[in-house]
Each structure stands twice: as structure tokens, then as C-alpha cells.
Amino acid sequence: MNVDRSAAPRFVPVWDIGVRGFHWMLVTAVLVAMSTGLVFGRTSLAWHLGAGVAVVVLVAWRVIWGLLGPRYARFASFAYRPAAVIAHLRDMLHGRHRRHLGHNPLGAMMVFALLAALTALGLSGAISLGGMLKQGPLRAFLSYATGVQVLDLHYLMALLLLAMIGAHLGGVAFESWRGQENLVAAMLTGDKLAQFPEDAAPPARAHPRLALVLLLAVLATAAAATVALTALPGRGAPPAALDPVFAEQCGACHLAFPPSLAPKSTWNGILADLEHHFGADATLSPGQVTQIRNWLGANAADHWDNLPSHVLRLPAADGSRRITDAPGWRQRHHAIADTVFAAKPVYRRSNCIACHADAATGQFAPQDIAIPDAAAPLRAAAPP
Ligand code: HEC
Ligand code: HEC
Numbered sequence: 053m054n055v056d057r058s059a060a061p062r063f064v065p066v067w068d069i070g071v072r073g074f075h076w077m078l079v080t081a082v083l084v085a086m087s088t089g090l091v092f093g094r095t096s097l098a099w100h101l102g103a104g105v106a107v108v109v110l111v112a113w114r115v116i117w118g119l120l121g122p123r124y125a126r127f128a129s130f131a132y133r134p135a136a137v138i139a140h141l142r143d144m145l146h147g148r149h150r151r152h153l154g155h156n157p158l159g160a161m162m163v164f165a166l167l168a169a170l171t172a173l174g175l176s177g178a179i180s181l182g183g184m185l186k187q188g189p190l191r192a193f194l195s196y197a198t199g200v201q202v203l204d205l206h207y208l209m210a211l212l213l214l215a216m217i218g219a220h221l222g223g224v225a226f227e228s229w230r231g232q233e234n235l236v237a238a239m240l241t242g243d244k245l246a247q248f249p250e251d252a253a254p255p256a257r258a259h260p261r262l263a264l265v266l267l268l269a270v271l272a273t274a275a276a277a278t279v280a281l282t283a284l285p286g287r288g289a290p291p292a293a294l295d296p297v298f299a300e301q302c303g304a305c306h307l308a309f310p311p312s313l314a315p316k317s318t319w320n321g322i323l324a325d326l327e328h329h330f331g332a333d334a335t336l337s338p339g340q341v342t343q344i345r346n347w348l349g350a351n352a353a354d355h356w357d358n359l360p361s362h363v364l365r366l367p368a369a370d371g372s373r374r375i376t377d378a379p380g381w382r383q384r385h386h387a388i389a390d391t392v393f394a395a396k397p398v399y400r401r402s403n404c405i406a407c408h409a410d411a412a413t414g415q416f417a418p419q420d421i422a423i424p425d426a427a428a429p430l431r432a433a434a435p436p
Contacts, residue, residue, distance in 0.1 A: 067125075113267050131160070162216065192286060290355075306402060311348045366380060
């Protein structure tokens with residue numbers, strides 16, 4: 053930052069580019085994470101995960117810069133003692149305004165609280181991703197139930213973060229008014245008006261190169277660990293490979309439905325009456341039936357701990373053997389109009405792969421859901 057110091061300095065650099073860049077990139081990433089997480093639904097998960105990773109990387113940078121950055125970036129410059137916070141509150145109550153060029157004691161507490169909340173959101177997000185969707189670095193270690201519980205926590209923390217952001221904006225507005233200075237502009241330009249001689253004290257030396265090297269080292273380590281952990285099989289996730297007899301016989305007319313999509317009772321019911329198979333004759337030799345029954349039984353929804361197996365393991369109450377009649381299936385697809393299912397190229401509800409690109413693997417990841425373009429316009433046109 054080039055500031056003319058030849059005359060008595062009026063403006064002093066306070067927020068360096070490391071802090072400002074962090075701040076506004078964080079604003080962007082949090083906006084994307086909040087909107088994809090709270091508004092746009094599960095099919096925007098890829099964007100949500102991208103924003104979440106960006107937030108975590110930014111927080112890591114801020115921690116490093118809080119140790120190696122210039123004067124006002126450093127945690128040490130705004131790690132106030134409780135007594136200072138109380139004195140600040142007392143000043144506020146009595147209408148006294150003591151100016152802080154960097155963060156004031158309350159603002160400083162908010163910075164630390166925001167960093168902690170963002171870290172907790174990143175962690176709880178990774179836990180629910182690993183447990184529920186069997187994705188990400190924690191997929192090998194966590195149960196579906198843990199993922200579901202922690203997702204509730206993730207959601208609550210997102211609401212808490214929104215409240216904190218509201219308080220932060222309120223604080224900025226209040227301090228701008230009280231001190232008659234535009235604090236938003238200061239976070240854009242980095243400069244603030246110097247009022248006291250000590251304001252112009254030379255800033256503590258920053259170590260930008262060391263900070264960047266440290267950040268890269270942290271990122272490289274985290275990336276390597278993530279790649280290694282993500283290569284482990286998901287805990288309780290079914291393998292994609294199918295029994296060859298099943299794949300050939302039960303994949304002849306439609307997608308060979310992964311066995312994790314229905315409970316053992318449904319599969320046994322289907323195999324008990326292949327002659328009248330949803331209007332088709334799918335009769336097989338007794339030997340083939342036995343082999344398929346054993347394999348389906350050993351790999352049915354009851355055996356797995358991934359999202360589809362939990363959603364679909366309860367069969368329809370009326371005894372229907374359709375996956376698409378299972379209450380969990382109905383619940384997940386109730387917002388989709390009948391006309392969408394009937395339209396080309398979907399044609400029928402059971403044609404999972406038309407909308408779930410990964411249907412054959414049994415994963416049904418949110419990132420792989422897309423209603424085909426030809427059918428999509430009907431979604432809006434259809435009656436509710
Ligand atoms: C001769 C063709 C044919 C063969 C072979 C066949 N099916 Fe089907 N299957 C159908 C038809 C037709 C439907 C009904 C599709 C629809 O209405 O959505 C169906 C539907 C199903 C459904 C219900 C889908 C839903 O709506 O939830 C399941 C489950 C199923 N089949 C499993 C199997 C299994 C297991 C095998 C192997 C033992 C098998 N199918 C072999 C033709 C076949
Ligand atoms: C017309 C397109 C379409 C078809 C066909 C379809 N689905 Fe879906 N499915 C969706 C959409 C869209 C969602 C996401 C709904 C939402 O936003 O909550 C979804 C959600 C799901 C989910 C929950 C995913 C999650 O992360 O919560 C599962 C499991 C699922 N579908 C299974 C199936 C199975 C099994 C079939 C075939 C028997 C099937 N779907 C057929 C469009 C489809």
C-alpha cells in the first residue's frame with residue numbers, strides 16, 4: 053500500500069490487502085454457502101461444498117495472517133483482556149467514545165466468534181457429508197445417524213452465523229455513526245484517518261512470503277489427506293459391482309436396480325412372482341432365482357448405512373413391491389409433477405437413471421441429480 057507520508061499523515065493504512073481480500077472473499081463465499089444451503093435445495097450441493105471449502109481455506113489464511121500479518125491484522129493487536137471489554141462496554145453505556153484504529157474490544161470478540169463459528173460450520177458440514185452421503189474425507193468413519201444429527205447442528209449453526217452477521221453489521225453501522233467515519237469504506241480502501249500521533253506508528257512488520265508458504269503447506273497437507281481419506285470406502289456404503297446373473301437377467305428390461313434400494317422382503321416378494329412382474333413376464337430358471345435371491349438378500353437396503361438404503365428400506369404399507377411406492381421415495385419426489393415423470397426421456401418413475409446420473413452405483417448423490425431439459429419445463433406448467 054502506497055501512502056504518502058511526506059507531510060503529516062492524515063490517512064494511515066489499517067486494513068492491509070491480506071485482511072481486506074480475506075474479508076470480501078469471505079463475504080462472497082458465505083453468501084454462496086448460505087443461499088445454496090438454505091434456499092436452493094440439495095441439488096445445489098456442489099456449489100455449497102465449493103463455497104464451504106473456500107470458507108475453510110479463507111479461515112486458515114486468516115489464522116496464519118493473524119500471526120504473521122502487519123500490526124492491525126495480528127490477533128495480538130486485538131486480543132483484549134476481559135477488563136478492556138468491560139471498560140469498553142462501560143464507555144458505550146456512558147456515551148464515551150474512545151476510538152480504536154483497529155478492532156475495538158467488542159468488534160474483536162466478534163471476529164474471534166465468527167472465525168470459531170465458521171470453523172464449526174466447516175467441520176459439521178464435513179461430518180454430515182461423510183455420515184449421510186458417504187462423501188468427503190470422513191466417509192469411512194461416520195454412520196448415517198451421526199451425519200443426520202450433525203446436519204441439524206450444522207443448520208442451527210448456520211442460523212447462529214446469520215444472527216452474528218446481523219450483529220456484526222449492526223456494530224459496524226453503530227460505530228460508523230458514533231465515530232463519524234465510514235467503516236465500510238475503510239474495509240474497502242484499507243485507510244483510516246489518523247487522529248493521534250500514535251496512530252501513525254510504523255506498522256509491525258508483516259511476513260507475507262512466509263505466510264503464503266505456510267498457507268500452501270497447510271493446503272497441500274490437507275489436500276493430500278483428503279485425497280487419501282476419500283479413497284477409503286464409505287462406511288456402510290454398498291459396492292457398485294453387481295452379481296453377474298442379476299445384472300444380466302434383471303437388467304434386461306430396465307436399470308438393474310441396485311439391491312440397496314429395497315428391503316429383503318420386497319426383493320423376495322418380487323422373486324416369488326416373476327411370472328406376473330408388473331405386467332411383464334420375467335420368469336427365470338429356479339437356479340437363477342436362488343442365486344439372485346441369495347445375493348439380493350445379502351445386499352438389500354437393511355444391510356447398508358447410506359442415504360438411499362435408509363430412505364427406501366421401509367416398504368409401501370399397501371404391500372406394493374415398487375421402489376417408487378415406498379414412503380421414503382414418495383416423500384423425496386412429491387414435489388415433482390406426474391407430467392414430468394411421464395415426459396420424454398423419463399417416461400416412468402422407475403427410470404431413476406433419467407434424473408440420477410449415478411443411479412447404477414446406488415449412490416444417488418445430490419450433485420448427480422438433474423431433471424432432463426425436455427421434461428423440466430413441465431415442472432413449472434404442471435398443476436400442483
Ligand atoms: C421382461 C422384462 C423385465 C425383466 C426381465 C425384469 N423386469 Fe423388473 N420390471 C419390468 C417392468 C415392465 C416393470 C414396470 C416398470 C414401470 O411400470 O415403471 C418392472 C418393474 C420393476 C420394479 C419396480 C420399479 C418401481 O416402479 O419401483 C422392480 C423393483 C423390478 N422391476 C425388479 C426386477 C428384478 C429384481 C428383476 C430380475 C429378477 C427384474 N425386475 C426383471 C420388466 C422386467
Ligand atoms: C424425474 C426425475 C427423477 C426420477 C425419474 C427419479 N428421481 Fe429421485 N430425485 C429426483 C429429484 C429432483 C430429487 C431431489 C428432490 C429434492 O430436491 O429434494 C430426487 C431425490 C432422490 C433421493 C434423495 C436424494 C437425497 O440426497 O436426498 C433418492 C434416494 C432418490 N431420488 C431415489 C430415486 C430412485 C431410486 C429412483 C428410481 C426408482 C428415482 N429417484 C427416480 C428426481 C428423480
